[in-house]
Amino acid sequence: xxxxxxxxAVGSLMTLGACASARPDPxxxxxxxxxxxxTAARIKAIDRRWASASEGARERQAAREDLKTVAGPGxxxxxxxxxxxxxxxxxxxxxxxxxxxxxxxxxxxxETDPGMTTLLxxxxxxxxxxxxxxxxxxxxxxxxxxxxxxxxxxxxxxxxLNPDRPLAEVVWGVFVAPPxxxxxxxxxxxxxxxxxxxxxxSRLDPTGDQRAAWLSTAPEEATGAxxxxxxxxxxxxxxxxxxxxxxxxxxxxxxxKPANRSWWEAATAAVGSTDxxxxxxxxxxxxxxxxxxxAHGSPWLSADRATLLAELKSKLASRPVHRRVxxxxxxxxxxxxxxxxxxxxxxxxDLLVALVVDKSxxxxxxxxxxxxxxxxxREDTSAExxxxxxxxxxxADPPFNAVLYPPRPGDRRGDREFVASADMIAQSDHALxxxxxxxxxxxxxxxxxxxxADILYAARLGRACVVFTSIRADTLNADLYLPxxxxxxxxxxxxx
Numbered sequence: 207x208x209x210x211x212x213x214x215a216v217g218s219l220m221t222l223g224a225c226a227s228a229r230p231d232p233x234x235x236x237x238x239x240x241x242x243x244x245t246a247a248r249i250k251a252i253d254r255r256w257a258s259a260s261e262g263a264r265e266r267q268a269a270r271e272d273l274k275t276v277a278g279p280g281x282x283x284x285x286x287x288x289x290x291x292x293x294x295x296x297x298x299x300x301x302x303x304x305x306x307x308x309x310x311x312x313x314x315x316x317e318t319d320p321g322m323t324t325l326l327x328x329x330x331x332x333x334x335x336x337x338x339x340x341x342x343x344x345x346x347x348x349x350x351x352x353x354x355x356x357x358x359x360x361x362x363x364x365x366x367l368n369p370d371r372p373l374a375e376v377v378w379g380v381f382v383a384p385p386x387x388x389x390x391x392x393x394x395x396x397x398x399x400x401x402x403x404x405x406x407x408s409r410l411d412p413t414g415d416q417r418a419a420w421l422s423t424a425p426e427e428a429t430g431a432x433x434x435x436x437x438x439x440x441x442x443x444x445x446x447x448x449x450x451x452x453x454x455x456x457x458x459x460x461x462x463k464p465a466n467r468s469w470w471e472a473a474t475a476a477v478g479s480t481d482x483x484x485x486x487x488x489x490x491x492x493x494x495x496x497x498x499x500x501a502h503g504s505p506w507l508s509a510d511r512a513t514l515l516a517e518l519k520s521k522l523a524s525r526p527v528h529r530r531v532x533x534x535x536x537x538x539x540x541x542x543x544x545x546x547x548x549x550x551x552x553x554x555x556d557l558l559v560a561l562v563v564d565k566s567x568x569x570x571x572x573x574x575x576x577x578x579x580x581x582x583x584r585e586d587t588s589a590e591x592x593x594x595x596x597x598x599x600x601x602a603d604p605p606f607n608a609v610l611y612p613p614r615p616g617d618r619r620g621d622r623e624f625v626a627s628a629d630m631i632a633q634s635d636h637a638l639x640x641x642x643x644x645x646x647x648x649x650x651x652x653x654x655x656x657x658x659a660d661i662l663y664a665a666r667l668g669r670a671c672v673v674f675t676s677i678r679a680d681t682l683n684a685d686l687y688l689p690x691x692x693x694x695x696x697x698x699x700x701x702x
Contacts, residue, residue, distance in 0.1 A: 234251040234252070234254040234255035234258060235251070235255055235272050237251035238251045238252055238255065238276060238286065245283065245285050245286070248286055249285060249286065249289045252273065252276065252286065252289045252290050252293055253289070253293065255269055255272055255273065255293075256269055256273065256293040256296070256297075263301070266297070266299070266302070267301075270294060270297065270302065270305060273290040273293055273294050274290075274294065274309060276289075276290035277290035277291040277294060277309070278309070278313065279313065279316060279317065279318075284319050284321055284322070287319065287322060288321055288322060288325060291322065291325055291326070292325070294306050294309070295329055303333075306329070307330075307333075307335050307337075307338065310326045310329060310330060310335070310338060310341070311335075311337070311338050311341045312341075313326060314326050314327075314330075314338065314341040314342060314344065314345040314360075315341050315344035315345055315394070315402070317345060323345060323359060323360065324359045327342060327345075327359035327360050327362065327363040328359065328363070330342060330363050330367065331362065331363040331366040331367060334367065335367070336367050336368075337385070338363075338367070339364060339367055339368065339376065339380065340380045340384065340385045340399060342360045342363050342364050342367075343360075343364065343376070343377050343380045343402070343403055343406060344399060344402040344403070345360045346358060346360040346361055346364070346377075346406055347402040347403060347405045347406040347449070348402075348405075349405070349409070355406070355409055355410065356373065361373060364376055373410065374407065374410040374411055374416060377403050377406050377407055377410065378403075378407065378417070378420050380399065380403045381400050381403040381404060381407065381431075382424065382432065384396040384399035384400055384403070385399070396430070397430070397431065397453075397456065400431050400449075400452065401449035401450070401452050401453055402449060403449075404446070404448065404449045404452045405448055405449035405450075408447045408448045408449070412447070414445055414447055417445065418439065418445060421435055421436065421439065421445075424436070431452065431456065434455050434456055434459045435452075435455070437459065438455055438459075438490075441470070441473075441474040441477065441478075442473060442474065442477050442488065442490075442493055443477055443482060443485075443488050444487070444488040444489050444490055444492070444493070446490055446668060447489070447668060448665070448666055448667070448668050450666055450667045450668060451490055451667070451668035454490060454634075454635065454667075454668065455490065457632070457635050458470065458635050463635075465636070466635065469497070469635075469636055472497055472500070472501065473493050473496065473497045475500070476496045476497050476499070476500030476501075476507070477493065477496055479500060479507065480496070480507060480508075484510050484511070484554065485554045485555065486511070486553055486554050486555075487553065487555075488555050489553075489555060489668065489689075490668055491555070491556075491559065491668055491669055491670045491688075491689070492553075492555030492556070492558065492559060494597070494636055494637060494638050495555070495558045495559045495561075495562040495563075495638060496555075496558065497597075497636075498562055498597045498638070499558065499562065501599070501600050502600055506558055506561055506562075507558075510554075511553075511554040511557060514554060514557040514558060514561060515549060515552070515557055517561065518545060518557060518560055518561055518564070519545060519546075519549075521561075521564060522545055522694075522695075522696070522697065525695070525696070525697030525698070526697070526698070527543055527544060527695040528543075528651050528654035528655075528675070528677060528683045528695065528698075529542065529543050529654065529655060529695070530543070530652070530653055530654050530655030530656070530657075530675075530685075531652045531653075538658060540655050540693075541655065541656075541687075541691070541692075541693035542693075543655055543685060543693045543694065543695040544694075544695065545694050548692040548693075548694065551692075552692055556670070556688055556692065559638070559639070559670045559686075559688075560686055560694055560696070562597070562638060563595065563638055563639055563670065563672060563686055563696070564686075564696050565606075566595060566597070566605070566606035566638065567684055567696065567699050569604055569605065569606060570702060571604045572604060572606055572607070572608055572699075573699050573700065573701040573702070574701050574702070575607070575608050576608055576674055576682055576699055576701070577680060577682065577701035579591060579593070579608065579610050579643065580643050580645040580674060580676055580682060581645075582610075582612075583643045583645045584645045584646065584647065584648070584676070586612075587621045587646075588613075588618040588620070588621065589612075589613040589617065589618040589619065589620070589621065589623070589624070589625070590613075590621065590622065590623060590624035590642050590643055590644070590645075591610060591612060591613070591624075591642065591643050591645075592610075592611065592613075592624050592626065592630070592640065592641055592642030592643065593608055593609045593610040593611045593630065593640075593641060593642075594608075594609045594611070594630060594633065594634050594637040594639075594640060594641070595607075595608055595637060595638045595639040595640075595641050595672060596609055596636065596637050596638060597638055606638075608641065609633075611626070611627050611629055611630035611633075612627075613625055613627055614627050614628075621646050622646070623659070624642040624643075624660070624663075626640065626663075631667075634669075638670065639669065639670040639671055639672050639686070640663075640664075640667070640669050640670075640671045640672075641671065641672040641673065641674060642660075642671075642673055642674075643673070643674050643675070643676070643682075644673055644674070644675040644676065645674070645675070645676040645682075646676075647676065648676055648678060648679045649676070649677065649678060650675055650676045650677070651675065651677050651683070653675055654675040654677065654683045654685065654695075655673065655675070655685045655687075655693060655695070656671070656673050656685060656687040656693060660673060660687065661687060661691055661693075664687055664688060664689045665689040665690075665691070667689075668689055669689070670686065670687075670688055671686070671687050671688075672684055672685065672686050672687075672696075673685050673687065674699070677698060680700060680701050680702075681698050681699070681700050681701075682698065682699045682701075683695070683697070683698050683699075684696040684697065684698070684699055
């Protein structure tokens with residue numbers, strides 16, 4: 207039998223082995239970026255990237271910068287962001303700890319992922335980062351309807367870091383003394399921080415009574431928002447409840463605008479002419495109607511709540527109600543839109559607003575304006591249109607105007623969502639109400655009333671609002687809706 211003996215040189219095997227062992231490991235960051243790899247493999251690559259950093263400060267800092275690009279806000283999947291942040295938090299060197307804290311403070315107010323918010327809040331509480339309190343307050347200020355404010359991780363961290371103070375008192379402290387924004391990345395003004403804190407206080411102190419008590423103890427020489435709030439309570443017997451209302455007050459108190467000082471003085475005199483026992487608690491949204499009533503010598507200004515209610519009932523008694531049906535993605539049934547269903551609780555100020563808005567809708571010229579705007583809205587399927595209902599000075603013609611603010615390109619979110627433009631908000635200081643259209647088709651009666659999103663808009667901005675719904679080509683249904691969720695069908699506006 208013939209045998210074949212295969213001989214392999216030992217040196218060749220050694221060479222092959224050497225070549226194999228010399229093959230470089232894949233770059234961990236390239237694997238982190240490789241979306242074709244599994245999430246588990248990419249997380250392991252994150253761990254390898256941190257483990258690869260030597261004790262040298264330069265190498266460790268380079269690794270931190272790589273992982274910060276993953277942990278920070280962006281398009282990275284949530285599990286990778288969390289893994290990167292945990293790796294960064296494992297760096298307990300003095301420099302690394304300080305850098306992680308800075309990153310957490312920067313991220314918290316803008317973070318939208320619940321898992322990351324929980325991790326950052328837990329780190330702040332565990333490591334005693336008391337200077338993260340304002341960032342935690344701003345994060346908590348963003349409303350989450352699925353979780354009670356007091357049960358959220360930010361609230362738990364705030365209580366841990368400030369064990370001797372109630373949560374609302376801590377938030378008030380951030381409002382009074384907002385921190386300086388040290389970051390050069392999207393710096394935030396003190397007024398923005400105050401507005402975020404005020405939004406949270408609007409939920410922790412819904413009546414505003416606690417804030418009024420704290421405000422009374424603020425230093426007399428206080429400026430900015432504190433001074434504006436004091437003037438509002440003193441002159442107009444009201445105070446903003448939400449952050450957007452606080453911005454509204456700041457705009458009203460900007461006396462570099464020529465019309466603002468005279469308007470404020472006239473409004474102060476108008477409010478001063480009323481009896482607090484008769485009017486009850488006022489809100490900023492009431493002041494424009496009070497201003498109008500005083501300027502036009504309306505008897506409504508001296509009427510009590512029962513009289514205003516009776517007059518509004520009389521006006522609406524014979525008008526048909528077109529009730530909205532539940533829309534897509536809405537969990538609650540719409541309001542009945544009948545005055546009778548809110549008569550027991552609606553305030554004097556809101557009754558006055560309803561009467562003035564109702565009066566504004568009685569003019570022929572305004573009816574034609576509204577119809578023309580509705581037709582423009584119907585032709586434009588990229589957005590819902592809206593604007594401001596404003597009162598003219600006495601003896602002006604027309605006595606009321608509907609000022610349209612077509613949505614900007616970036617605000618066009620489809621034919622079933624209204625987005626108020628920045629110009630509209632900025633120029634609405636003295637407006638009676640905000641309005642928008644449901645005019646997707648000439649007969650749109652099933653949408654005759656505000657959506658849940660519309661009600662939230664009114665609550666957030668603290669405004670009286672009107673939605674005009676196309677019933678027929680020449681007819682619009684008008685529904686007044688208020689921040690408390692009250693909806694009153696004011697009937698129809700017919701254009702000749």
